[in-house]
Amino acid sequence: MPQTWIILGATSTIARGFARDAAGRGDGVVLAGRDVDDMKATAADCAARGAPVAEVIAFDARDPASFEPILKRAAKIEGTISAAVFVGSMPPQEDIDADPSLIDGVIADSYTGPARFLTALAPIMEERRSGTIVGVGSVAGDRGRLGNYVYGSAKAGFHAYLSGLRNRLGRSGVHVVTVKPGTVDTAMTWGLDKLPFLAPPEKVVGDIMKAVDKKKDVLYTPFIWWPVMTIIKLIPERIFKKMQI
Amino acid sequence: MTWKTMDYTGWGRVHRANGDVARPERASALKALLADAPAPAIGMRRSYGDACLNDGGRAIDMTRMDRVLSFDVESGLLHVEAGAQIGALLKIFAPSGWLPPVMPGTGFATIGGAIAMDVHGKNHHGAGSFGCHVSELTLMTPKGPKVASAEKNANLFKATIGGLGQTGPILSAKVQMLKAKGDVMVVTERRVDGWDEFLGLLDRSDATYTVGWIDATARGDQLGRGILEEAETGGGLVPAAKRGKRIPMDAPGFTLSPAVVRTFNAAYWRRVPEAGRTVVKPIDDFFFPLDKIHDWNRLYGKSGFHQFQCVVPIAAADKLRAMLDRIAGSGLASPLAVLKRMGPGRAGFMSFPMEGYTLAVDFPNRTAAERLIKELEKATAEAEGRIYFAKDSLASAGDLSGMYDEHAQWLKAVKAIDPDGAYETDLTRRLKLRSA
Structure with missing residues (x-):
């Protein structure tokens, strides 16, 4: 059965790589994001690589009115509908501390926007009894820390949401993969100093594809982040609160 | 962050450069970079010497702009972003019987690099250089994209092919692929x-x-x-x-x-x-x-x-x-x-x-x-x-002296588009290519 991926946040570096790999496997892609001109180029690229469907729809995680056309389009595409969510935003924590109104946008981009979209999409997938949801969270969601705790808290909320969604959709044969990437070599991290275990986007995309195939529930990518975060999560709060990591 | 201060080298690793490098992923980001301050484009840095270096200055890494913009299965005409690698294109299109028309000794070379060096391959005696198969180029300028071909902006076109990046970053190119009997x-x-x-x-x-x-x-x-x-x-x-x-x-x-x-x-x-x-x-x-x-x-x-x-x-x-x-x-x-x-x-x-x-x-x-x-x-x-x-x-x-007999024509076209020498590299400075 043909599979088509609805890709939210399709202009991000990792999403672009994911769309490209999906196209190479013969899957269709519906690219959703804000920069329509850029997504048109990615859609052309996917079509050249073998995607039978390669479309572009404007999407803004902060504007629920933009969700409707995508949901309508999804309902009309035959075969398996899958979704991959790459949206999120991470302004520097100092900026947020200076202007708390930024918090709403971070939460909408990283958690409530995608959660609202996926909740609306879920019935279509349940009805077809197939498909996969790839939800990209972050290792930052595993524990709130000094450097990015608003972003981390939004991703933590998204992780909990995905876990519940997995519990619900598993009953209908729909699988949900929670992806927790560490630092990835993208436009967002370019030029930032001293990033640990910086991974190329192709590596992360490859890991995500493997996790989809194997129906993995939670993926840390690169794998080194699993032991790292396991240890970080074990540090007692009494000590953690004094740490700078 | 837009700029990353880094050390980088050419393939031979003899010359080294230190400077700010940007790596745009979208045409709009590239345009914004040039509008701010034009800088030479670099690719996978497979040139051996210093053609891909701008020590002490800025450079724009084009490798993330690597998408296929269109491909006509009937004619084999490919429109592709300049950061795409020759080997990657070979992988995508060889199964359907189309090859990059000219392939240098490494598949990691980008389309932009192949044009800027007008590279040759093992079929040069028959097929000519890479640029012989390019029908149209789109350069990015601080004001936006500019198209050049044998018909339109012909001098700019001939100054860009083999032009060492001195006419500015190449955004995309139309390349006539070569029909192959198999892969x-x-x-x-x-x-x-x-x-x-x-x-x-x-x-x-x-x-x-x-x-x-x-x-x-x-x-x-x-x-x-x-x-x-x-x-x-x-x-x-x-x-x-x-x-x-x-x-x-x-x-x-x-x-x-x-x-x-x-x-x-x-x-x-x-x-x-x-x-x-x-x-x-x-x-x-x-x-x-x-x-x-x-x-x-x-x-x-x-x-x-x-x-x-x-x-x-x-x-x-x-x-x-x-x-x-x-x-x-x-x-x-x-x-x-x-x-x-x-x-x-x-x-x-x-x-x-x-x-x-x-x-x-x-x-x-x-x-x-x-x-x-x-x-x-x-x-x-x-x-x-x-x-x-x-x-x-x-x-x-x-x-x-005397090796490149069309240098004067090249220089004229380059000066027209880059009068201030913003796209100079360590190589053009070493060889004084930009001075008459």
Whole structure:
């Protein structure tokens, strides 16, 4: 059965790589994001690589009115509908501390926007009894820390949401993969100093594809982040609160 | 962050640069960068010397702009972003019977780099250079995209092909792909005993793809011995080439000592049976044999290496023989040495190719090798040949006199689009290419 991926946040570096790999496997892609001109180029690229469907729809995680056309389009595409969510935003924590109104946008981009979209999409997938949801969270969601705790808290909320969604959709044969990437070599991290275990986007995309195939529930990518975060999560709060990591 | 301050090098790792590098992923981001302050574009930095360096200045890494914008399955016309790599395009399109029209020795080279150097491949004698297959270019300027072709902005088009990036970043290009019979290579390998036989075989070869490996350590009667490879695309089934071994560290200095190289070369030459043989290879194995080992440049140790490449007219073959004799006598060459006959095909004012013979030899970076290369460059000028900007890292402005006879036309077109020299690189400064 043909599979088509609805890709939210399709202009991000990792999403672009994911769309490209999906196209190479013969899957269709519906690219959703804000920069329509850029997504048109990615859609052309996917079509050249073998995607039978390669479309572009404007999407803004902060504007629920933009969700409707995508949901309508999804309902009309035959075969398996899958979704991959790459949206999120991470302004520097100092900026947020200076202007708390930024918090709403971070939460909408990283958690409530995608959660609202996926909740609306879920019935279509349940009805077809197939498909996969790839939800990209972050290792930052595993524990709130000094450097990015608003972003981390939004991703933590998204992780909990995905876990519940997995519990619900598993009953209908729909699988949900929670992806927790560490630092990835993208436009967002370019030029930032001293990033640990910086991974190329192709590596992360490859890991995500493997996790989809194997129906993995939670993926840390690169794998080194699993032991790292396991240890970080074990540090007692009494000590953690004094740490700078 | 837009800019990252970093150290970077060319493939030969002799020249180094430190500066701010941006890596845009979208056309809008590239435009914004140029509007702020124009800077030269760089790709996978497979040029050996300093063509891809801007020490102390800014550079724009184009490798993330690598999408296919359209492909016509009927005609084979490809529109692609300049950061796309030749090898990646080969992988996408070979299964449907289309190949990049010209492939340099590494599949990691980008389309933008292939245009800026007007690269050639093993089919140069028949197909010409890469630029001969480019029908249209889109440059990014601070004001937005600007299209150039043989019909529109013709001088800008010819100044961009082989133009060392001096007309500004290439956003995308339309490339006529080449129809192939299949996605494997049928390769005939022949042992060649010496120089005269080699030239004779190269002259007579009517294969689509022809290249000679030459033992640059063999002397006397054996001078110019090597292996001639002639190949055609074909249908068939061979397992895909295995990719991705890495060189984990810089090799120690003795790895490529004269005795090791002589021994290796002799064994490599004998590897092909005396009567020759025909083998079937995966397509990328034939075109990009060294790409299997990532970072093979580290085999030359941390001081890096040079490649000397020149082309001389047919009539100057004897002068090229004398150059090879000098190289063999020096004992400095590495096993990587290539001899090929070039056709006349070139597409830009500053393109390297000319009808004649081209010789390319790698040398570990030692003082004696630098001296030898300087001598070879002089000999090239005397033979009325050219040295190749994609490889050179040693020449000085005076050595080039007369080599690039369309330099004035190039300079005029470059000055029109970049009057302030914002796209200058370490190479153009070293060779004073931007001053009349």
